[in-house]
Every structure is written in C-alpha cells, then in structure tokens.
Amino acid sequence: MYLVGNLSIYIGLAISIFSLLIFIIGIYKQDQRFINSGKGGVLAAFICTAVASAILLYLLATEQFQFQYVHDYTSSELPLIYKLTAFWAGNSGSLLLWSLFLSMYTVMVVFSKKMKGNPMVPYIASIMLTNVIFFFFILGFVAKPFVLLDEVPIEGKGLNPMLQNPGMILHPVTLYLGYVGLAVPFAFAMAALILRNMDDFWIKMTRRWTILAWMFLSLGNILGGQWAYVELGWGGYWAWDPVENASFMPWLTATAFLHSVMIQERKNMLKVWNVSLIITSYALTLFGTFLVRSGVLTSVHAFADSNLGLYFLIFMAFAVLGGLYVLMSRYNLIKRDAGQFHSFLSKESSFLINNLLLVGAAFAVFWGTIFPLVSEAVRGTKVTVGIPYFNAVQSPILLSMLFVMAVCPLIAWQRSSAKNLRKNFLYPSIFAIIAMVLMVVIGVRKTWAVIGYGVIAFLLITHYLEFYRGVKARRKMTKENIPVALWRLMVRNRRRYGGYLVHLGIAFIAMGIIGSQNYDLETMKTVKLGESIEIKDYKIIYEKLDQRKEGINDIIYADLRIFQNGKPLGVMEPEKVFYGNWEQPSSEPAIVNSWKEDLYLVLSAWENDGRATFIVKINPMMNWLWLGSIILVIGTLFAVWSGKYGNITPRYSGSKREVS
Template sequence: MSEFGRLVLIFALGLAIYNLIAAAGGGRRLSAPLLASARNGLLGVAVLMTGALATLLLALLTHDFSIRYVAENSSLEMPRIFIFTALWGGQAGSLLFWAWMLSVLGALAVWLHFQAEVRLIPWVMAVISGVQVFFLLVLNFLTNPFEKLPVVLPNGRGLNPLLQDPGMLFHPPLLLSGYVSWSIPFAFAMAALITGRLDREWLPVTRAWAMLAWLIQGAGLIVGGWWAYHVLGWGGYWGWDPVENVALLPWLVGTAFIHSLMVQERRGMLKLWNFGLIIAAFNLSIFGTFIVRSGVLTSVHSFAQSSVGPAFFTFLGISVVASVALVLYRLPVLRAQGDFESLLSREAAFLLNNLLLVGIAFATLWGTVFPLLSEAVRGEKLTVGPPFYNQVNGPLLLALVLLMGVGPLLGWRKTGLRVLLRDLLGPALFGLVVIAGLYAAGIRLAEALLGFWAVAFVAGTVFLEFYRAVRIRRRAMAEGVLTALLRVIGRNRRRYGGYIVHLGILILAVGVIGSNFFKLEREFTVRPGETFSLGRYTLRFEQVGEWTDPGVRNVGAAITLLEPFERELLPYRKFYRNWEQTPASHIEIVTVVPWLEDLYVFLTGWSADGSATVHVFVNPLVPFVWLGAAVALFGGVVAAWPARQARFAPAAVPARGVVAGGD
C-alpha cells in the first residue's frame, strides 16, 4: 500500500502542475480545449486524492505497520472507531485530508460554475491548482503519509489519548475543511482581479462559497470548544490558546466580508475593502495551518516542530505578495461608486461592524504572535494569557453586540435620528426590565448586568423586525402567525436567516456571560466517606478504584452526588500504553436543568492512603453556549440556502469565442 499511495501522490502532483499550466494558458489564449482539459484534470486530481485518502484509511484499518504514519498513530488495541480519527490525527494525515478536501471542493466549484462564470473560471482553476501544487509538494517531499519504515513493527504506538474521543471524529475535519473552504472564494476574487471583471459579477458566487466556509469553520470551532470542555479538564470551552486563536481569525474576517459584501451589492461601495478581506481570510487560513504544523507556538493542539513550517511560511509570503500586487495593479478601478451620506445609515453600520470584527481579529493575532516577536527582539518568549484577550476584546465584542441591535433599524443612505430613537426606545426599555428582574433576583455585578441588558436590547430589536414583517404579511394574506413567519423567512432567507444567526449569537452570549462571571470552582482533597460542597451541590467521596481495558489502565474516583438530587459519579483518568505521561480524562458533567448550569467534576490525583483530589466547577448557563451555536449555524444555513433561480447546473464546455479574459 505504501508504494501505491506514494505513486498516487506523485501522479496527483504532476496532474496539478499540468492543470495550472493548462488553465492559465487557456485563460490567456481563450482556448476551449485547454480549459476543458484543465477542468477534467481538476476532476482527475479529486479522484486521485480520494484514492490516496482511501489507501491511507485502508492501511490504518488493516494495521499496516510497515508505514510510518500507521505505526505512529494507531495500534492493535485502538477501538476501530478511532482509526478514523487517526486518519487526521497526525501531521501527514491531516495535510493529506487538507489536500483531499481542496481537490473535492475545487472540482465541485469548477463543475458547478464552468459555464455560469466563463470569464472567471480559467483563473479560478489556475489559483486552485496552484494551491494544490503547494500541498502536493509538501506531501510528496516533506511529510509523506506513505513513508515506509525500515522494518515492519508488530504493533503501533497508538493515537494521542487526547484525540481518542468522539469529538475528534468531527472537530479536526470540520476545522480543516473550514480552512480549505476559504480557498474557493479567494480563487474567485483573484480571478476577478486578474481579468479585471471587478463589477458585481464575482460577488454572488463568492458569497455562496464564503457562507459555506463560514458555516463549516464555525461548526469546527464550536465542536472544538465542546471537545475542550469535555476532555481537557480545566472547566472551560475557550482558553485563547494559540491554535484556537488562529482558527478564529479567518472566521472573524470572513464574517466581516459576508457583511460588507452587502454594501457593495447595494451601493457599489467597499470594493477594495472586500478584496482585502477575502485575501486576508485565505491567507489567515494558511497562517493558521502554519502555526499548527510548525510547532513554533506551544499548544495542546499543535504538532511538534517539523520541516513543513518553513515551506508554509514561504507559501504564505508568496500568496500575500501576489495578492497585494494584484490589488495594487487594479487599484485605479477599485474606486467606490457611491459615498457615505450619513453616519445614521445601514452602510455606515456595516462599516463599523467590519472595523470591530477586524479589530478583534487584529488584537487576537497580536496576542498570538507576540511571544514570537518578543523572543525575536528580546530573546525572551513572553506569554499572553486570557486576561489580555478578555480586556481588549471584551469591550469590542460588547460594542459588536449592541451594533447588532442598531443596524437592522437603519435604512440605506440615511435614517432620521428621531425615527431611530423611537424604534430603539422599546428594545432599550425591554432590556431595562430584564436587568431589573435580574437585580431583584440578586445579581449585582455591573459587568454582567450590562451584558445581559445588551443581549435583551438586541433581542428586542430582532423580535421587533420579525413582528413587523409577520404583521404586514398577515394583514395582506390573512395567514396564521406560524405560516406567515415561515413565509416571511422563506421569501427573504438572506435577511431573516441573518437575524436567526444574530439570535443564536445572543443565546451564546448569555452562556458566555453566565459561565465567565458566575463560575464557581474549588479543589478538594478528600478521604473515603468525606463530604464536600460547592454552591448548592453536596458530594461524598466513596473510594478510588482501578480497572483495565485493552491497552488502557483506568483509575477513577467513585463519588455520590447527594444534593440537590442523588447520582453516582465516576470521574477517572485513562493511561494508554506508550502514552503513560499523557493520560486522558473522563470528566463527569451533570447538566442541571432547573438552573441551566453544569456541575463539572474532574479527578486531579490520588494517594496510596486512598484519598483523592478532585477539581469541582459549577458553570452557570454553559448549555446556552451549545444551544446558541446550533441556532446560529441553523440561521447560517437558512441565509446561505440558494434561491431557486440561483441554483447552478453543470454545463458543457464553453466555445472558444465565449471565454473572456484580460481587461
């Protein structure tokens, strides 16, 4: 299998190089045969990469320990379900998955848009092929997943215990696919710059692919938070870890792009800005891949230092320079067609939204790379922790949430101040009623009350928008409330899908506020039979026990939850063969519905005398984080779902005279 896999990767590299030359040549010469050849070649690369990925999976499933990657990332004792996790659990495998997903998305994009976007598609194919060439060079010459060992081992080392978790079946492929997905809108943007087709032609297709990337990467981020919460044992779901940060960066910039695109569609403004955003989103995805693969920053998510880091850094530099050069070349024709007429306008709100999102992204990027900069300048690596991000990004996020409430009430071009204040009065009063109730319930923390007021205020404006639309439709069509609501959403999915996303963000914000400002935690060292309490919860430690599973030694603490109800708990640590210094954890998380909070119990250690040390957290409102994320992703699907007339169909090769290029 090793020889077959290596041969497939070599063929894929050769075909990708040919596709790059054929697509660029076809675009310059307006040659239909060359373009058809490049299109078929892209489909061929997808087939070859699917074969390569299937070969590696088969090698893992059959325990072919003659292949280094299989020996280093799997073992005979591993549950079969985690064999799939091993496919992307190591560096070479994850890069193979990256390249495979790029080949599939690239082939799909070309198949869907080959005739519909005849002016852009030659250069779209060229850009996609160029990115493919880089990844295939890395896979063939720097970190080949099919590298053979000098001898066949009887068993493998096994996968990192932290990755032997159901969350790893979804988190890495979603996040990697999110990174990859930004390549497609980037390719269309580059094609528009190369051809000079800078009007609105490139916007609809680019938005569609940007929405897909936004959804996939958003899902990857939230599943990653869920995995961290359930596996790492520190009681949180987001720790501003360097790898978390670099995964967030393209998503933030992509969010800004999706919003500002509407201004260009409606007013012909922000052309240059939009090109800058989509270029940044793609290059930040490459930067994120570089950070994870190079090992230059310490993280629970990153790989050890390897030879691929310089290659990624070089590719990132080439990509940035080439992109900026194209923008500068087209700068004279990237002028806006309109001007801002008032600060009280929807386009001004979108611009402020973009500035806040980019500000959050920049602060996050600065905090992430600061240790590298400090080491380069002072010879000492200074770390940047969560307090920096919370203090800098916290106010920006609050402003962003408030803007979500004001923006929908603004009209294009100009809105009267009196009209705006009238519309804001009801939601603002609703927010005051909410925090008055919270204050009466005993909540006194000013920062939390301000956050809850902002959430209630924005929720009021969103519900006001839905109420107005439903009321108008009911009057016109004599429909029921639910029917009218569904028809309103269906008739304008982009707008009301966006509002559903905003509602999801608000629900998520409730969880963030509750879990950050009202979390309780304490570490207890207890002997058998002793009780301990935190908040409203009383627990009793029973005993420490040990048992074995194939390839795993488990040590757990039997604990009984006594109040407010009885339940048996068993947090334990898992020591895998060959990974004794990196134990995994089973954490007991009890979601208490009446108070919508989590009781979180983590076994820290134990002693020969039978005592145990447990870390207990009470995390209020954390379930709102997962619920809000699900609502936001659902809203994103609604907003991204294409209108019937906008769906694309595969088509025949365009005739020579139809293909356009140049200015």
C-alpha cells in the first residue's frame, strides 16, 4: 500500500507534466493527435488521484496505524464513518481530496460533448493541469499522505472531537467542490482571452459550472454555520473567523459574477468587470487555502503546524499575476464594441450597484481578515479585528443588497419611466411601511432591525408580484389552474424563477440574522438540584446531574425540565463530553426549536455537591435562517437542473487556426 500510494502520486505528477507539455505542443503545431494524447493524460492523472484516494480511505477504515496520517487522525474506537471522514481531517488528506476534485473537474470539462473539437479545450486543459501539477507536487514533496512511522503504534491519536459531527461529513466536501469549481470558469476566461474570443460563448458554456460552484460554496458556508451552532456550544453560527471569512469572500465575488454575466449576455457590457471578477474569485479560493494552511492567523478551523503557506502564496501570486497579464494584454480588444448604460433607473444599473455592494462587502471582509497581519508588519503588534467591526460594516451593505434585490425584478431594462416606477413600486412601498409600523407596534425598537424587516417585506412583495403577474398572464393564454400555471411558468423560465427562489431564501436568511443578532438573550446561573432558572417566558428546573459512559468517552449530563408560560415542553439534556483520547472536553448543547426562537442550553460547570452552572440563551428566528438556506439550495438546483445551452456555436476572432 505504501508503494502503490506513493507511486500513484508521483506517476500522476509525471503524467500531468507530460500532458501539459503535449497540450502546449499540440497548440503550437495545431495537431489534433497531440491534443488527443493530452486528453488521455488528463484521464490518467484523474485515475492516479482516484487510486491514491481509495488507498487512503482503505488505510483509514482498516486502522493501519503504521501510517502517520492514519495514526494522527483515527483510533480503533472511532465509528467507521468518522474513520472515513478523517480523510479530510489533516493537511495531506484534504489536499488529496482537493486534487481528486480538481482532476475530476478537468476530465469532465475536457471530455464534455459540448467541447468536442472546440479549440478552447487545450488551453482550458493546460490551465487546469497547471493547478493539478501544483497539488501533485505538494502531495509528493511537502504534505505526503503515505508516510510510514518508524515503529507501529498500538493505537491512534483519534479524531478531533469537534470533527465528530454529521456536519463535518459534508461541510469540507461541499466547500472544496465550490473552491475547485471556480477553477473551471477561470480556465475558460483565460482561454477565451488568449484566443482573442471576446463574445460571451465562454460565459454560456461555464454558466452551469459557476452556478454549481456557487451552490457548493453556499452549502459549505451553511453547513459550517450549522455545525458551529450545534457543536461548539457558544450559541452562535458565525463568528467572522478568518477561515469562515476565507470561504465567504469568494462566495460574494462569485455572486457578483453570476449577476453581471447576465448584463454581458443581454447588453454586451461589463466584459472587463466579469473577467476581473472571475480572476478575483479564483484567487480568493487560493487565498483561503493559504489562510487555512499557513498558520498566520489563529482559527478553530485551521490546520496547525503547517509549512504550506509559502507554497500557496507563491502559486497564488503566479495565478493572479498571470491572469491580470492576460487581461491587460487583451484590454483594448475587450473594450471594443462594449455596450453602454443608458439610464441610472434601469435593470442593468441595479445589477451594477448590486455588484459594487458585493465587491465592497468582500473587500471589507478581506481587510478585516488581513488587518492583524498588516498591523503586525507595520507596528510589530498583531491587532485583532473582532465581530463588532464586521457587523458594523456588513449590516448596511446587507440591507442595501436586499433593497437592490427587491427593486431589480420590477425595474425595466435600459430605461424606466416615472409611470413604470409608480406602477411597480407603489403597493410594495406601502406594504413595507405597514410592516415597519407593525414591527414597532409589536415591540421591535432597534432602528436597524425595523429598517431591515421593512426592506425584507418590500423584497417579498415585489417577488410575489413577479410570480403573480406571470401566473396571471399565463392563465389568460392557457386557461390553466393556478398550480399548473405556476409550475409551467417556472419550468419554462428555470433560470429566472430559480434566481427568484434564491432571493427569497436569502430574505429568510436575513430574517434569521437580524432576529438572532439583535434580540438574543443570555444568562449564566449556578443552581442547586430542584432550583430553577427563568429567562423571558421560560422556566428551567434543574432536576438531575449524572454520568454515563459511551465507548472510551465519559459524559456528564444534566436533566432540565422546560416550561414556557407554564406549559411543559419536556426534559432536555445538555452534556459535557470527556474523550478518552483527547485532552479538551466539548459541550453538547440541548436546543428547543420553534419558528419564533431557540432555547439554547449549555452545561458549563458543576460541583461535587450537585450544584451546576448553566448558560441559557434565547436565539430568535433561527429556524428561518435554516429554512432560507434550504430554499436557496432548492432555487439553485431548480435554476441549473435542465438549463440548455441552445444552438451555441463558437465565434472566434483570433488569427489561430481551429484545432479540429
């Protein structure tokens, strides 16, 4: 296994380098035989990563502790599912997973039927193979997954308890699929620029790739937030941790890209902007990997004791400078025949404003993330940027984006008249004002919260009107009943109405964020057996403190009987888990869910006489955040499910002869 595992990596590296050279020769000679050979090399490189991945999974599942990676991240007491998910618990395993996805994407693009005979293929493959070669190099010479120990240990160290959670089964996988997925539109954009192909063919061909990468990034962030909420025991879901920020920044710029490409397709505008956005999104995925593995910033998510940061920094600089060089060398060509904005009050202007807000949000997160490094370099002191900075900067940006999202569906292309604006926005404005008044009446007093819920109400009604008018027009023509008309309207306009579903999902997420960030309550109290804790309309009676054993782990738990307004809600058991092979215990909170709020209970400490200290939190609107996340994913899948490229044929203006 040791020999086969290492050989698969070194052979994969050699094949990838060979394939890259063959593609370059094929481009230079314009010879399809070389291109076909390079494509075969791409498939062989993927097989090498698949073999290496299968071997590592086998070693983890069968407790081969003589391998350092298996010893460091598994133990015999670990359930099989967590032995397998230890695959991405450490540096070398996670990088192997990244390489597997990257080579898989490369194969899918190169062998796609829609790309058969396309002259962009060798350029796209060369760019993606450069990434594959880098990761093979790291796996072969820096972070080796198949290192043998000098002596065979009896037992492994075990998996970090924080990773022994269902959320960690999917969170890293979805995040990596999103990260790696953004390499595809980057490769297409660079290939189009090199070939001097300035039409929107590359955008249409990568639409699905970009949407899927965006969806996986969304899922990664959502699952990470859910994991933090149920596993870390602090009662929150987002702490603006550097590694959280690293996955959020490319999500913001990819969101901007997905919106602005619509303007290029329809109005032939924002070409430079779109290429710049995809370069930035791709660079931010590498920057996030650098943050996780460099150790320059402290994070609960980061890999410790890593010397990989410098390698990723060099590769990121190479990729960004290379992308910018290609962009600037084609700048005049890109600007030629570009469309122009005709009015500030137009759909295309709203898209541009939305993009500026998204990029501004990404820059604010980027600055807050790297500021400790800047301060240390300039002043010699690392100044930490905390949650208040991010909340203060991002809150108005979030509300502004929600407002633009609300306006965009009902505003006209090219130019909107005063009559059009009155017709489309009078009733939504009245509805929003009424919603804000009702918020004040029911006790919502914070200004940002009132404005936020007013903007969300405005967004919900404008999107409702879009669905209502579409269904009404269809029923007038087809005489269909409302459910049938709605379904067929959406199916025949998947991209449009899928996007609206995503907007609704983001609106519900915003409802949860505003409620949980502005109206949460918390108390900490030490009580004796039989005593109670009261918070808001809840009464929590401490009935029991006990201990049980699960495998090699000891669990201290408390029985808490919950009442709300005198009505019994049952008994909850917050826990403190002590692991047999891990020094730090973890808190497992008990959570009472409702659509109004969550009651979040944490066992903090206890005494020999039975007294215990509990942290009790009320987190309003949390279920709306998770509901919005589900709607967001459904909307994305709906938009991408059966989208068709149509009869698209490449239009190349470059002087190079097509490879066919």
